[in-house]
Amino acid sequence: MIAILAMVFLTGCKNNSSKITIVGSSAMQLLAEQAGNDYRLAHPNSNIVVQGGGSGTGLSQVQAGAVEIGTSDVFAETQKGIKASALRDHPIAVVGIVPITNKDTGVKNLSRQQLEKIFSGEITNWRQVGGKDEEITVINRSKGSGTRSSFEDIVLKGKKAVRSQEQDSNGTVKKIVSSTPGTISYISFPYANDKNIQKISLDGVKPTNKNITTNAWPLWSYEHMYTKGKPNKQIQKFINYMLSDKVQDELIPKIGYLSVNQMKVKRDSNNRITKIGN
Structure with missing residues (x-):
């Protein structure tokens, strides 16, 4: 009986560790939901939960350790109450x-x-x-x-x-x-x-x-995924999937976003635009 209970406990821990909760930007929610569904199909043991709530909520929740990934349309360093140095930025797309x-x-x-x-x-x-x-x-x-x-x-x-x-x-x-x-x-x-x-x-x-x-259309922002410090292997695996050709070249343009790889300019947290490669 003790051995069975131990196995149940360990299995439960393993299942919990595979859960990734993503909260934040409603602009990114569409992409995160679709990618999360596709990822689950390819990785049956994974559990990706996606919620909206806004970029501010995503940043505050990931900073508090309440979720594994906080999504945001804005740079963390521009938001009051957010310690950007404690977070790691993973730019996924442009919208x-x-x-x-x-x-x-x-x-x-x-x-x-x-x-x-x-x-x-x-x-x-x-x-x-x-x-x-x-x-x-x-x-x-x-x-x-x-x-x-x-x-x-x-x-x-x-x-x-x-x-x-x-x-x-x-x-x-x-x-x-x-x-x-x-x-x-x-x-x-x-x-x-x-x-x-x-x-x-x-x-x-x-x-x-x-x-x-080229910034000829100036109204755009990055879609960031933020983690609290360096992500663990499970979270990094999912982020790598978000940056893979399957997502960047197929899913992102299919649903109306823009791959970060397509940009000829970049924008910093102070809204300065510079050409990529210069």
Whole structure:
């Protein structure tokens, strides 16, 4: 009996050690879920659990040791309360961010200055940017959202965002904008393939992954996986899978992300852009 109990205990420990919980960025959730499912099929003893909650949650949870991997759209060193030196960064992919409007606005292109003024509250009617005479309703992402942080860093550059309704997820934002006249918001590229919303070009540049590679489309961020220090063998094995050709060359482009290997420029935590190789 003692021998049987010992075997059960050891088996339980082994099963627990194979569990990897991934929490954080809703922009990366789609990729993490699909890759996690594929990984489980190839590794039957693995247990990959993926949850959203936002980049802030991912970073704080992995820092606390509550989860094995925290996903984030932003660099850990930019977030208050996060000790970046205690975490290890594993950049997995790049994701574009695109402003979207309800189709009734009559607007398909904005300048970066116009976009800034809309989200800072200086422009309040679509007529001011060539659209119909209709009040602009801004839908923002919740505080703690990495997509929001990236968008505001690039677009507002320190300006205060207009007070507005806030939503937690890309999916909810898309649903509200598609059904509510006069609305504008922003979502990640993988969620933007919907005929019921209008994707907005910036200064005549279309929101495409090809334009992201050179920063011609400036609204993008890295999708990071953070671990608390050096990952153990089980976690490193999964991260290696995320960086493998199967994920980088097949899965990532299939669902709308961009492989880190495709980038011709890189962005640092201070939003400085430099050419790769220079």
